[in-house]
Amino acid sequence: xxxxxxxxxxxxxxxxxxxxxxxxxxxxxxxxxxxxxxxxxxxxxxxxxxxxxxxxxxxxxxxxxxxxxxxxxxxxxxxxxxxxxxxxxxxxxxxxxxxxxxxxxxxxxxx
Amino acid sequence: xxxxxxxxxxxxxxxxxxxxxxxxxxxxxxxxxxxxxxxxxxxxxxxxxxxxxxxxxxxxxxxxxxxxxxxxxxxxxxxxxxxxxxxxxxxxxxxxxxxxxxxxxxxxxxxxxx
Numbered sequence: 001x002x003x004x005x006x007x008x009x010x011x012x013x014x015x016x017x018x019x020x021x022x023x024x025x026x027x028x029x030x031x032x033x034x035x036x037x038x039x040x041x042x043x044x045x046x047x048x049x050x051x052x053x054x055x056x057x058x059x060x061x062x063x064x065x066x067x068x069x070x071x072x073x074x075x076x077x078x079x080x081x082x083x084x085x086x087x088x089x090x091x092x093x094x095x096x097x098x099x100x101x102x103x104x105x106x107x108x109x110x111x
Numbered sequence: 112x113x114x115x116x117x118x119x120x121x122x123x124x125x126x127x128x129x130x131x132x133x134x135x136x137x138x139x140x141x142x143x144x145x146x147x148x149x150x151x152x153x154x155x156x157x158x159x160x161x162x163x164x165x166x167x168x169x170x171x172x173x174x175x176x177x178x179x180x181x182x183x184x185x186x187x188x189x190x191x192x193x194x195x196x197x198x199x200x201x202x203x204x205x206x207x208x209x210x211x212x213x214x215x216x217x218x219x220x221x222x223x224x225x
Contacts (some may be wrong), residue, residue: 006154015197032210034212036212042217042218043200043215043217043218044155044200044215045215046212046213046214048202049210049211049212051210059210066185082116087200090154090155092154096209096210099145099160100145100157100213101157102147102155102156103154104152104153104154105153105154107150107152110210
């Protein structure tokens with residue numbers, strides 16, 4: 001069966017520090033991969049998606065970037081965090097035409 | 112822009128009763144709809160989906176109804192249990208669930224009263 005791993009679960013970082021969140025999927029090949037952000041009490045906002053290695057589509061202009069160095073690995077990064085980057089970050093995967101399956105998220109607090 | 116939204120932010124029901132969570136969407140091109148359940152501190156969990164060529168689909172204790180005429184989606188949960196307490200999100204896609212992801216509504220917090 002397929003599983004998705006996302007870490008760390010929680011993270012507290014100072015303003016201006018770099019960020020690297022990692023997500024890996026097991027049990028499938030060539031999945032579509034996604035990064036979403038969820039503000040407190042709000043819905044999910046799509047940040048990036050990828051249909052293959054090295055292919056990244058960005059949905060909103062922001063202080064973040066994403067990379068897919070391997071088929072089942074998706075990384076969310078920032079060179080310098082802003083206070084507004086705080087939130088709950090969710091990685092998800094799907095085969096095309098099927099529901100997204102989410103990891104358990106990373107709660108990022110920028111102080 | 113196009114959006115997906117919910118009528119009520121919070122819904123409180125008695126344990127054992129049925130609950131109905133509603134969702135309105137505005138993109139007439141949407142052809143794939145999903146309901147997710149999110150418990151505190153966790154990622155959303157898939158509940159049920161429906162494509163635009165259907166108007167009803169049933170799962171275990173859940174039913175999704177789609178009314179394309181008024182762009183309305185609902186999730187019915189039968190005989191609610193304490194474990195049903197969570198935030199429920201509707202989501203839609205105009206590409207049949209394609210690679211460009213889903214658009215989510217803001218969510219409804221379902222509270223089950225003992």
